[in-house]
Each structure stands twice: as structure tokens, then as C-alpha cells.
Amino acid sequence: MNSVPDLKGCDRSGPAWSVLPRQFYCRDTVLVARELLGKILVRRSRGGTTAGRIVEVEAYLPHDDPACHATRGRTRSNRAMFGPPGCAYVYPIHSRYCLNAVTLETGVASAVLIRAVEPLHGIALMQRRRGCLAVRNLARGPARLCEAFAVDRRLDRWNLARGQRLWIVDDPATRLRPEEIGQSVRIGVTAAHDLPLRFFWRHCPFVSGPRGWTYAQESPT
DNA sequence: CTACCGATTGACT
DNA sequence: GTCAATCGGTAGA
Numbered sequence: 001m002n003s004v005p006d007l008k009g010c011d012r013s014g015p016a017w018s019v020l021p022r023q024f025y026c027r028d029t030v031l032v033a034r035e036l037l038g039k040i041l042v043r044r045s046r047g048g049t050t051a052g053r054i055v056e057v058e059a060y061l062p063h064d065d066p067a068c069h070a071t072r073g074r075t076r077s078n079r080a081m082f083g084p085p086g087c088a089y090v091y092p093i094h095s096r097y098c099l100n101a102v103t104l105e106t107g108v109a110s111a112v113l114i115r116a117v118e119p120l121h122g123i124a125l126m127q128r129r130r131g132c133l134a135v136r137n138l139a140r141g142p143a144r145l146c147e148a149f150a151v152d153r154r155l156d157r158w159n160l161a162r163g164q165r166l167w168i169v170d171d172p173a174t175r176l177r178p179e180e181i182g183q184s185v186r187i188g189v190t191a192a193h194d195l196p197l198r199f200f201w202r203h204c205p206f207v208s209g210p211r212g213w214t215y216a217q218e219s220p221t
Numbered sequence: 222c223t224a225c226c227g228a229t230t231g232a233c234t
Numbered sequence: 235g236t237c238a239a240t241c242g243g244t245a246g247a
Contacts, residue, residue: 058228067228069243077243094229095240113228143229188228 018170019163025085029103033059033112033199034181036101038174041117043149043166048125050149052117052139053174056200056207058186060100062110066191070109080157081109088166090156096143099151101160101168115142115187115198118206141208176201184209 017040025032034057042051060068069078069091080089081102089100089111100111117139119126126138126148139145146152151166160167182202185193187209200207 060228069228072244075244091228092242093227095242096229098228100228115228141229186228190227 017172019161020086020168020170022084022086022159022161025101025103025161026105027103029059029061029110029112030197032101032103033057033197036112036114036168037181037199037201038171038176040120040169040171041114041149041166042169043151045150045165047129047150048122050119050122050125052119052121052145052149053171053206054114054117054168055204056114056116056198056209058113058115058199059197060111060113061197062104062108065195065197067186067189067193067195068109068111074109078109081111082107083157084159086159086161088151088155088158088160090146090151090153092153094143097146097152098142099146099149099155113142114145116140116200116206116208117145118204119148136205140206 020039036054036057039054040051041054043049062068062070065071070081074082077091078089080087083102084106085102085104087102089102091098091100098113100113102111104110119135119138123135123138127133129150130138130144130148132138137144139148155166158166180202182200183196184198185196186198
């Protein structure tokens with residue numbers, strides 16, 4: 001269950017890629033967000049398998065973060081965020097979907113939004129699902145990503161640590177150095193637009209956002 | 222029930 | 235660069 005035999009063409013000779021365990025997500029949300037950069041998102045469905053490298057994420061915090069969907073309390077719609085870490089939180093917006101990974105601990109609502117991946121495997125399938133040929137645009141943006149990976153509400157609360165249907169694997173060959181990680185304010189949010197909780201792989205063409213942002217922001221701290 | 226709004230995208234000037 | 239389509243979630247009558 002831990003190997004990814006389907007990933008022809010992007011598998012590398014070296015240590016086997018392992019599914020990120022629940023423990024990975026049971027940590028500080030910003031830390032999880034930064035470490036998710038470079039990991040591989042995998043989706044296996046009846047139509048086939050797609051995989052892509054995570055290059056852009058945003059953190060949504062449990063406290064003092066008005067942009068977090070759970071900031072006004074628990075509802076039927078956002079209950080995934082209050083559930084166990086390591087599960088998916090799929091939220092509909094503008095008749096599309098966005099994929100999050102729940103973090104921290106059960107009962108505390110926090111998550112990492114996966115905003116963009118670099119398509120690695122199953123590109124033809126993504127092109128068909130998206131109705132788009134340009135590889136750069138297949139999964140650049142949270143809703144595009146979900147369409148390319150056939151992620152919808154049925155995967156809300158799905159356990160990403162199971163290694164089935166939808167999961168994330170470590171790629172030991174890819175470790176981002178701190179200077180390769182850019183940081184900026186989150187895109188599109190109206191509340192808390194001052195918090196720098198977006199993290200992305202600098203100089204990566206598969207990152208979303210207005211032109212220039214990719215290279216503009218330096219990471220403080 | 223209605224009214225408003227959004228963690229978006231793609232088309233267009 | 236600007237802008238509107240689109241629809242589920244949420245709040246409020």
C-alpha cells in the first residue's frame with residue numbers, strides 16, 4: 001500500500017515513496033504547509049491515476065484567523081476541519097472545489113489549502129478532465145487542481161493517510177531549501193488579507209497568482 | 222423562505 | 235489590467 005506502482009514516468013530509482021502518515025499532519029499548520037511543498041499528490045480513480053508535485057499552499061489557522069472557514073464555529077459543511085488530522089477538507093466555492101489537508105488535532109479546526117501542483121503523471125487524463133491542453137494550466141489554482149484530479153465533495157473527510165483514492169507521498173529526493181520557499185499573503189481572501197500564510201516554490205512556473213508574485217516575495221522570519 | 226457573498230476562473234479591454 | 239458567471243453555504247426574516 002505504501003508504494004506507488006502506478007507512477008510510471010515519474011517514479012525514480014531510489015527509496016520507495018511512502019504515504020504521509022497521520023502523524024505528519026498532527027503538527028503546527030504552518031510547518032505542515034511548508035513541508036507539503038515538494039510532496040506528491042496522488043489520485044487514483046476508475047478513470048486512471050494522476051499525480052503532481054505540490055508547489056503552492058496556504059495555511060488556515062484555528063485562532064485569530066478570520067479567513068478560516070471555521071472561524072464562526074462548526075457547521076455541517078466545515079466539520080471536516082474539526083475532524084481528525086490527515087483527512088481531506090473539500091469545500092465548494094463559486095461552483096468549484098478546493099482541497100485542504102486537515103492539520104493539528106481532532107476538535108481544533110485548521111487546514112492547509114493545496115493551491116497548485118506540477119503535473120507529473122496522468123497528464124492526458126488531466127487534459128481530458130480540464131478540457132485544456134496547456135500543462136502549465138492543468139493544476140495551477142485550487143479549483144483547477146481539483147478538476148484535474150477529479151476531487152469533489154465525495155472526498156470530503158477522506159483519510160489521506162490510507163493511501164487509497166487520494167493521498168500524498170513523500171519524495172525523499174526533493175527537499176526544498178528555505179531560500180527556495182517564497183511567502184506572501186493569501187490569494188483571494190478578503191478577511192485577514194495581511195497575514196502572510198501562503199507558501200510557494202519560488203521560480204516555479206506551476207504556481208498560481210498574479211504575474212510577478214512568484215518571484216517577488218521573500219520569506220521573513 | 223430570500224438575500225447576500227465567496228479560500229475562483231476564464232473571457233475580455 | 236478588469237469583470238461577471240455561478241451556486242452552495244450562511245444568516246436572517
